[in-house]
Amino acid sequence: MLKSNPLARLTKILSLSGAVLTSVMFSSAAMAITEQDKAVLEQLKQSSLKSDLSYQLIESLTTEVGNRLMGTEGDKRSIDWAVKKMKALGFDKVWTEEVKGTYWQRGHAHAEIVSPYPHHVVVLALGGSVSTPKGGLEAEVVHFETLADLKAAPDNSLDGKIAFVSYRMTKHIDGKGYGPAVGTRVTGASVAAQKGASALVMRSVGTDNNRTAHTGVMRYQEGIKKIPAVALSNPDADLLVNQLKRQHPVTFKLSVDTITHHDQSAVSANVIGEITGSELPDEIVAIGAHLDSWDVGTGALDDGLGIGMTMAAAAQIAQLEQRPKRTIRVILFAAEEVGLLGAKEYLVKRNDDVSNHVLGAEWDFGMGPIYKMTPGVGADALNSIREFAQVIAPLGVALSPRNDGVAQSDMSLLTKAGMPSVNFAPDGTDYFDYHHTENDTLDKVNPDDLKINTTIYTLFAYYAAQAPVDFRK
Amino acid sequence: MLKSNPLARLTKILSLSGAVLTSVMFSSAAMAITEQDKAVLEQLKQSSLKSDLSYQLIESLTTEVGNRLMGTEGDKRSIDWAVKKMKALGFDKVWTEEVKGTYWQRGHAHAEIVSPYPHHVVVLALGGSVSTPKGGLEAEVVHFETLADLKAAPDNSLDGKIAFVSYRMTKHIDGKGYGPAVGTRVTGASVAAQKGASALVMRSVGTDNNRTAHTGVMRYQEGIKKIPAVALSNPDADLLVNQLKRQHPVTFKLSVDTITHHDQSAVSANVIGEITGSELPDEIVAIGAHLDSWDVGTGALDDGLGIGMTMAAAAQIAQLEQRPKRTIRVILFAAEEVGLLGAKEYLVKRNDDVSNHVLGAEWDFGMGPIYKMTPGVGADALNSIREFAQVIAPLGVALSPRNDGVAQSDMSLLTKAGMPSVNFAPDGTDYFDYHHTENDTLDKVNPDDLKINTTIYTLFAYYAAQAPVDFRK
Structure with missing residues (x-):
């Protein structure tokens, strides 16, 4: 099923949309999101499924920057690219945090x-x-x-x-x-x-x-x-x-x-952009990816996909009439490939305190359709996770019965530091055909699968920013 | 269907074998091969479907020689390789015919x-x-x-x-x-x-x-x-x-x-091997492929496959107790890639007279399963072709209603010079993913599909050598 025609899958999802969400009955009314939020989620789903923004971002990054190993010219260009794109996409705050390493x-x-x-x-x-x-x-x-x-x-x-x-x-x-x-x-x-x-x-x-x-x-x-x-x-x-x-x-x-080159010869940066929360701006929903890539191919899959998906998710939400309650932070980590240096520096700058990060999810696992969500949250938040699972079930995502989910790649360090996390698992069957090779190029991205995966991240970010629940343990 | 699991396809064919051939009724008894020949065809089918000889030949060629563009060391090594292999496989005659060109x-x-x-x-x-x-x-x-x-x-x-x-x-x-x-x-x-x-x-x-x-x-x-x-x-x-x-x-x-390099700077050779006919040794059934390849990859598909299939087909027949009536000639042409130079020289040496070539088929079309046979023979021989079509129908090969088949690649020049020909068409969907690239390597060969295609050439060569008919126009 996962390998079926992505366009057919997208078309089917679009035709089913609308009916499903409002008919859902939740077991704990007290923790459920409002009817208005449900309507916004439906609106976001419709707009995101039709949007090719994430694809356009990946096309732009791979065409105008290409590969971007820490220390290279591509790395520097990717930082400029990300800052400019976030600003152009209507992020409320955009900044960089320096990360040093060996070139x-x-x-x-x-x-x-x-x-x-x-x-x-x-x-x-x-x-x-x-x-x-x-x-x-x-x-x-x-x-x-x-x-x-x-x-x-x-x-x-x-x-x-x-x-x-x-x-x-x-x-x-x-x-x-x-x-x-x-x-x-x-x-x-x-x-x-x-x-x-x-x-x-x-x-x-x-x-x-x-x-x-x-x-x-x-x-x-x-x-x-x-x-x-x-x-x-x-x-x-x-x-x-x-x-x-x-x-x-x-x-x-x-x-x-x-x-x-010598230690600290490479100067890179995490690029961070926010959609500032309207009611709880200090509570952060973190989504992200890594900005660097290996110095072969154009880093379309690893991790252009994550960059495109998470930036587009936040940008979709920035288009709403109203900012969500919590802040949505997109973190594009530096230097993942050479040892999670960006994630380490992110934690150092915060004295390992990510207690204001209420829920997070990274994307760094290629182009396959997402089929499973595994939460790693406080037990009290599980009903809310089940509610969200029903929101994305029509997109082909099943909820894992486990509650030990760890965010991917860089954000796994944030999970370890205490950030409640969600792991979205895709069909990764073919990803390692291209991973870390000259073949990691734009043509491997299926635009229709990408629309669905981007929509899942969009709905996740909005839901997490609105849910009347504390996801922490 | 063509893309179904090749091993399952092979297993099914082996399980069906035996029953089909003897139940066939031929429309023209006068032109039919004998019951004994039918038994030999069945025996050849069984042994060929179980043999990995063609795969072993391709493995040997790609591992010990690799690519072999006219004029290169690989070209020279491939000629030695082919001569030695044909002798070792029990061919009755093996010789080379010089072909010159530009390196x-x-x-x-x-x-x-x-x-x-x-x-x-x-x-x-x-x-x-x-x-x-x-x-x-x-x-x-x-x-x-x-x-x-x-x-x-x-x-x-x-x-x-x-x-x-x-x-x-x-x-x-x-x-x-x-x-x-x-x-x-x-x-x-x-x-x-x-x-x-x-x-x-x-x-x-x-x-x-x-x-x-x-x-x-x-x-x-x-x-x-x-x-x-x-x-x-x-x-x-x-x-x-x-x-x-x-x-x-x-x-x-x-x-x-x-x-x-200058004209005539490359000295190569057609390599020719025969299983000499027992009754009509001057009537030649020609099967073949081209020995050269581009100077990238290892030429496993183009045309290691044809080399392996046609050499193995003749070798299977050489294992029979008795030589077939007509001579089976395996022609490995030099310098196909740079302009059919080997085929041209083959004709020059024979003053364009291939009237003793009673039927021919080349293989130069990749790794896909053969699904169609198109003859190009005299009208009187069509009943015989239909008889042969019934022999290979259980292997998934349909008979084209047309009678304008041209042999592939080099042998297309022999067809033009008057040689009755058969064209076997494979599923070529994926062949041009690899054609003329560094990716033309052994791993692209599916051993089970190869067994079936090799068996078709084996049965073709034997049938053509035994059929009581003149295929010429």
Whole structure:
């Protein structure tokens, strides 16, 4: 069902709209929103389902800015872009909060299988990787099927060799294949270096069969030699495995060029915009996304989608005749990709006190239709969450029976700091085909699915700003 | 139906097998093959549907050789590979026939949108393109939606500009979107040069949304200045169109490096192998494919598939206790991609006389399931073709009511020279996602669909070698 024609899905939702909301009976009248609020929600649903504002924002960001890794020109341009757009969209307050970090800069990356059967292969340096020595390095490949196998290799067994981990990420609707795959990316280089390896080559953390490698952040362990680390595209990883199967030594050549600038060399910013609440302006409903992206593709999905959806949601609400009761804050976090630096700084600036953030939700999970909502709120607010679930049920969203929802990405740190949160889960089956690759571009965004997801965030923000309930635990 | 699970399709076919063939009633008993031949066909069907030989051949070719454009090391290696494989598979005769041509060599290709919004974009030089001047060229882009629009531009209107044609190939089961798209690739550079352009940038002839450009052959018109010509990946073409929509001048930088070696600089060969006929050895059933590929990807689909299918078909027949009556000849043509040079030389060597080729079929149309057979034979042979159609109907192949079938690619020249032919049409919907790109790799081959397609060629070759009929017109 989730994969059915998005336009047909949108058309069906639009044709059903109107009848559903007003017929809903709520179990606790005391906590229910007013009839007037219901009418506003219906109005917002109609206008948002018909609006292509979120798509236009993503088109603008990807066309006029493109990718935007912390420290790059794209990063700077994206901050200007976001500030200008928020102002143009009628936000009441727009400001930036500085975030500093290390600027890591990608240069070239060339790789080839030298023998027994020469092939050019496609690699990307992992984010944070050091360079190879000038002129590159050439060494025999030692194959490990998993990170656990690499960890089990004896000390010095990889002296002068290239470690290759071929583990392939599996596809699931909830993206659960990412966890078991990403460990090699984050920690693999130091594990390999500890065994004497001169480089780590890993199969990309990705579910596609394109010759586009997947980058992503890696970390070096203190006190262990830093070796270059690259991801190989899936078809090239298959090829390398097939050569290794033939039981002849396989020699690999790698040349990677990167620059890690000094600490604090990158100056970026969280960009924050608000629709100020009319009655409870100090109570904040937080929606957001991350403004940075990897330095490949145009960051349309990761996280152009979240930027477009949350800015458009607030902008729709700004068009209403009256401001909602609580403040709606859109936070576009800096430097998520390199370690949630924007979210960390956001908390530091507030001494970890987010007690005025009454409910929050981030979007950083791609282009699939949202099918599930999991709250993480005080028990007293659950009836209100059920009420909201009925508002968005016609949009295809089911309410999880659990109450342990954590906001996505950056905002997970706010959840940990005590912010009541909602997690909206999409069909993430195909997201890791594109995640962190040159293929993360506008064409992967389905405008009709996007309209529905944007509407869910619009209704969420308005509902949370109006609900006569305290979502806190 | 064609897109249903290939394994389920294969399993169903295997479970139905046996019952169907013997119950068939033929309208012309005189032209029917014998009961014994029917039993052999059934045996071949069973063994071929269970065999992964064609897949193993493609795996071997793509892993041990990879891409193989005329003149390259890969081309030379592929010839050795094919000769050795045919001998190992029990072919009775194996030989090569030299084919000469021009060696065109790809170097680097870099492109970027310089202004108003800088972006790196993905391009591939078209096959045959000249280089840009040293250091590349930078110029304003002039946008044309179609080749016809470019043709309609006034003389000198593109002086010093880059012509950009954004026409997008459409997707169809029969690949009919290729024709309207490919004209720009073949002729566009000279059309643009005639108007004064310094380069041609075109949207790739391809139906995907990957940041992998599609190469392919282009030609310069005599007497017109040769300008560099490149294909842009589809997402990058979208991006360029979106920048152009903003009505500001768009500046593009292009640096392409190629070498066109002298005439006859490339020495390649057709590789030919035969299963010699037991009764009519001079009557040839020709099946084949092209051995060369573009110099990107590993040529798994184009035309590793045809190589694997036709070699495996002959090898299956070579395993029978008895050789069939007629000779089965597998022709792996050289240099198809650069202009059917192998097919032309094949005809030259035979003074255009292929009257001993009693029936032929090539495979050069990707990985989709075959769903239709179109004969091009003498009217007297149509009953026999109908008989054969009943043999392969359980494999999902319908008989076209037409009798104007032309063999694919290289063998189309043999059809023109008089060879009775059969064209097998597959579901080509997704083929042009990968055609002539770095993404043409082994993972795109579905082993179960391949078993069925290979079986169709196996049954075709055996049937044609045994049928008591003259297929000629």
